[in-house]
Amino acid sequence: MKKFSRLLVLILLGIYLCVLTKVILIKSLHLVDFSKVIFSFHTRGTVNLIPFRTISNYLFADINLNIIIENLVGNILAFCPLGILLPFLSNRFHKWRTILLSGLAVSLFYEIIQFTTALGSFDVDDLILNVTGAALGFLPVKAVLSIRQRQSK
Numbered sequence: 001m002k003k004f005s006r007l008l009v010l011i012l013l014g015i016y017l018c019v020l021t022k023v024i025l026i027k028s029l030h031l032v033d034f035s036k037v038i039f040s041f042h043t044r045g046t047v048n049l050i051p052f053r054t055i056s057n058y059l060f061a062d063i064n065l066n067i068i069i070e071n072l073v074g075n076i077l078a079f080c081p082l083g084i085l086l087p088f089l090s091n092r093f094h095k096w097r098t099i100l101l102s103g104l105a106v107s108l109f110y111e112i113i114q115f116t117t118a119l120g121s122f123d124v125d126d127l128i129l130n131v132t133g134a135a136l137g138f139l140p141v142k143a144v145l146s147i148r149q150r151q152s153k
Contacts, residue, residue: 009088016081023078024110025119045114046121054125075129076136079103083137087145094145096138103134 048054058068082103086093093099107130114120 006089009085013085013089016085020078020106020110025113025117027119045116045118047115048121048123048125051124051128054123055128072129075126076133079107079130079133080137082106083134083139084141087138087141094142096135096142099134099138100131103131106134107131 055072057063058072083099086099086102093102104127107127111122111126115122
């Protein structure tokens with residue numbers, strides 16, 4: 001049963017990463033736009049390396065509420081499944097540090113791809129929001145793990 005559960009989590013993680021790739025990288029990319037990706041290595045996307053610049057811009061500038069929700073809440077929610085699924089994959093992911101570093105690594109991967117392919121921008125605020133999402137996803141899992149650990153003593 002344990003092997004089946006692990007396989008199921010791996011399948012769910014694979015599906016999640018495919019959906020995440022579609023949402024982050026492919027978005028509404030049309031077939032003709034693939035030439036942009038293939039030939040864009042000489043051009044780069046934009047970069048924001050100042051923490052909380054984009055977040056504060058969304059919160060304090062006069063921007064459509066739907067755009068704010070899509071960008072801020074969307075970046076957080078997109079990484080919640082990572083914080084939920086990883087602990088079921090291995091005991092190594094039962095620690096905050098491992099979840100936070102994993103969330104950072106996956107987010108950094110997507111940010112670098114967006115920048116190098118000009119499919120989007122590299123924004124440190126996306127890293128902050130994505131890692132927050134992984135942490136929020138891990139929160140209920142960690143609570144259950146802590147309760148189980150106390151009950152087994």
